[in-house]
Amino acid sequence: MLLRTVSAATAETNVATVINKNFFDLFKRSTSLSHLTQTHAQIILHGFQYDISLLTKLTQRLSDLGAMYYARDIFLSVQKPDVFLFNVLMRGFSKNESPHTSLSVFTHLRKSTDLKPNSTTYTYAISAASGFRDERVARVVHGQAVVDGFDSELHVGSNIVKMYFKFSRVEDARKVFDRMPEKDAVSWNTMLSGYRENEMYEESIQELRLGMQIHSLATKTGCYSHDFVLTVAYNAMIHGYTSNGDTELSLSLFREMVLSGARLNSNTVVSLIPVSSHLMLVYAIHGFSLKSNFLSHASVSTSLTTVYSKLNEIESAREIFDESPDKSLASWNAMISGYTQNGLTDDAISLFKEMQKSEFSPNPITITCILSACAQLGTLSLGKWVHGLVKSTDFESSIYVSTALIGMYAKCGSIAEAHRLFDVMPKKNEVTWNTMISGYGLHGHGHEALDIFSEMLNSGIAPTPVTFLCVLYACSHAGLVKEGDEIFSSMIHQYGFEPSVKHYACMVDILGRAGHLQRALQFIETMPGDPDPSVWQTLLGACRIHKDTNLARTVSEKLFELDPDNVGYHVLLSNIHSADRNYPQAATVRQTAKNRKLAKAPGYTLIEIGETPHVFTSGDQSHPQAKAIYEKLEKLEGKMREAGYQPETELALHDVEEEERELMVKFHSERLAIAFGLIATEPGTEIRIIKNLRVCLDCHTVTKLISKITERVIVVRDANRFHHFKDGVCSCGDYW
DNA sequence: GCTTCCCCAA
The missing domain is CATH 1.25.40.10 (Tetratricopeptide repeat domain)
Structure with missing residues (x-):
């Protein structure tokens, strides 16, 4: 009997272990807040709500997704939190831009519990203190680390060094570093990048040489092996020069690295890639990566995909993407972004759809890219669908995503919806304001754009050079000469920007x-x-x-x-x-x-009926309803002529006879699209079309007349702005 | 490692 009880208990423990392991797997696969909520529910359902290891993991995953209120509630639900749970919570608040809260968790741990902080606790406390404006907080936490005996510990020490560099206290950083008995690749790296960030390049290079001396000494004497120090130090230096745009230094360091016999790794390649202004160089790096088998690293292939895209070498980018065996979410994003930035919006969208069938779920970066594609293409229906997706996740909290949403609505013609989203955004950055200003500019609403601009100034957001571009752009599309003049001069004299x-x-x-x-x-x-x-x-x-x-x-x-x-x-x-x-x-x-x-460039016009896009080119006969479309146009033209319309063809092709010229204008792609819109939608429905080129003078006149004859609102997006036609008048005031 | 805003022209 006793034996049976024991084995039953063992079995139960085993079952618990299995379930516990399953929950960890579930956590790994939970990429959104709703997944986590479900997993949490499962934990409670199975009676594991007191399992501190599971709750710690849950807290960590919640922090990763920025759900700090939720994370804090979990923490509070634990009767006796251990130091690990404290650490996870501190890390969460630190990561989510609440260093104050992180430090108060730390203070609570030290003052109100009998738990002992460990080195990890101090690592997070130090990085929280780095987030403060006032360096005195940092000094206090450093003092506490000394008291508790963690200041010279490898990781804590590195973080203290980093913190002092952040406050530009180079001397203090140096002192802490020198006192550290043990140093590793990370601490050397911290020292180097600290010098670099404080623009002390000489010191940085000296430090590198010192690192090399220690390395060679260590190798000779066999005292201790810092195998990676040199590689990491070189990578950090190369990366630094590369991101500063200093191609020459970056490459010469790379050469030096190769000659010194230091081991190259995949990070070396990644550090070198943004150098890339020359295609030949990228080819060289590509070849080198291939030879060294670095292409199998997702970081290398992603960087190459990005750099090829930036150089408009989209086929090479796709090749790298297709051939990389170990894709990451970033690899997908890099490829989608590459398509978007090269104007290949269809490819971007179809790759996005392919991604949804893969093991990866879109993250805020993916969504931002795809919204940008919708904006370029003008597909409001897809844009709205993505908006729905955004609502069902918690991506709305990403400032990139919500800014991209505003841009999408503005560029797809719904300026009112854009403004509504703008109004309810809790946090806006300068890009958000710029987006709203240029949105109004795009629609020719110059005064609204200026209103947003002064609202921006009043709310204490500093305008950037791009802000002034957006404002001037709005002035030009609304004919606001005097205002533009004044803003241009205030940009120079008041804000000190060089135009x-x-x-x-x-x-x-x-x-x-x-x-x-x-x-x-x-x-x-x-x-x-x-x-x-x-x-x-x-x-x-x-x-x-x-x-x-x-x-x-x-x-x-x-x-x-x-x-x-x-x-x-x-x-x-x-x-x-x-x-x-x-x-x-x-x-x-x-x-x-x-x-x-x-x-x-050939002109074309897009119209969406329901969810289906229809594309027309000039004189297009390929549409299944082509016959009906041309008949509709003939009928409309009769009515327009009755109203006194005379075709204006002076801006069309001129090297053909008068009558033929009239014919060509007559079937410009936007007219076919409008005629189709009239046939395919209910009377009274607004018609929205998107044209890749600017609308010509005659088509502009004709659209005005059609809006009057058919009593329809017609919204046209051309190559650089919106026209809202209603009752024979266009919102651009014939000024475009 | 991957992300939002930016003149003109077609």
Whole structure:
């Protein structure tokens, strides 16, 4: 009987062990708050709510996801928390930007319990103290570490060194470091990067040499083996120079590293990769990684994917991605982001869908990328779906995600929804404000943009150079010349920002669009340094709007000089000549373009009916309902002619006969999309279309008329702004 | 290691 009881108890213990292990597996796979909540429920259901190891793990995972209130509640539910649980909670608060709370947990541990802090406790206490503004807190915690005898311990010591560097107390950092009896790769690294962050490059390099001497001494005498010190130190140095953009030093250190016989590892490659401004260099690093079998490391392949994407080598990026055997969540994100940044939004979205079938779940970074893709593409339906996904997780708390959501709604035409989200965001950073300002700019709502800007200033957020770009951009699209002028000068005199070429281009745009062509020209002539093509191109655009052929000729000559291979200049200039009815001249320019094998980007328009996107090109016959669409257009045209409409074709292709030219304009992709929208939706429904190029003058007129005839609101996003057509009027006030 | 905002032009 006794025997049976004992074995039953053993069996029970075994079962408990198994279940316990299962919970740890569950934790590992819980990537969202809702997963964790379910796991917690399971723990209670199985009667493990007092199992401190499980609760500690739960606290840790909750902290990782930023759910600190929840984590604290778990902590409070434990009758007798041990020092491990205290440590986990301190780490959580530290990680989630609450160093104050972390330190009060620490104080509670020391003052109100009989537990003894261990070295891990001090590691977290020190990093919490580093998060304070006041370095006196740091000194107090350092003092406590001395009292408890942990200040010279390897990890604590390294953290104290790091902390003093953070407060730029280089001397103190040095003292603590020198007193540490044992040093490892991490502590050396801390010392090196500390010097570097305090811009003491000389000291940093000396330290590296010292590390090398110790290394060689150690190897010779066999006293102790710091095998990785040298590798780690070199990696840290290379990484530092690389991220400072100092390619030369970074590469020469790498060479030195190879010559010194130090072992290279995958981190060496990763440290070197952002050097990358030259494709040849990336190829070299790629080849080297291949030879050394570093490509199997997710960190290496992810870095290479990223750098290839940044150099617009998207196929190479995809190759690396496809061939990397050990993908991480970051690998997927890097590839999706690569597609997004290269404008390959369809590929980004389909890879995202593929990812959802894989073992990886999207994280806030993935969501941010995919929202950016939706914004570029203008697919409101997908954007809304992603928004739903965001709501069901706790990704909304990520400032990146919520900012990207605002951008998505603004760029997909729902400026009101964007503003609603903006209003309820508890924490905004400068990018959030910039997004909202440029959103209003995009819709031509200049005054609203200026309101947001002054709200930003009032709430104490410092504007950045990008903020001024967004504001100036909004001014230019709303014709606010005086305001733009004032803001430009306040940027320089009040905020002390040196205007960049982009700022100058914005000002030229403001002046030029408003018809002040001579002032715009003077503006360019007074700008410091050589104006780049973008500035001239802006002025050329203004010449086109205001039909100033003489200035256009001068400007285009500048442009040919600066950038002879650009298609845009040829097209634009030829359009200017045809606007001037100087067809022979226009034909010459076009011929030049043709001779150089330069082609105009084809225009297309997207319309979503329900969840289905439909894409039209000019004169497109491929749509299943093409016949009905063309009939609809014919009918509409009849009604428009009755209302006195005359086609304006002066900005279209000119090297064809008048009648033929009219035909080509007549079937521009946006008209086909609008006609299809009229057929495929209920009367009264708003029609939203997205065009890759700017809408032409004639199509603009026609859309106004269609909105009146059919009593529909038509929202058009063109290459750089929104037009809301209603009752025969456009929100841009014909100013675009 | 991977993320949000940024002139013009087509």
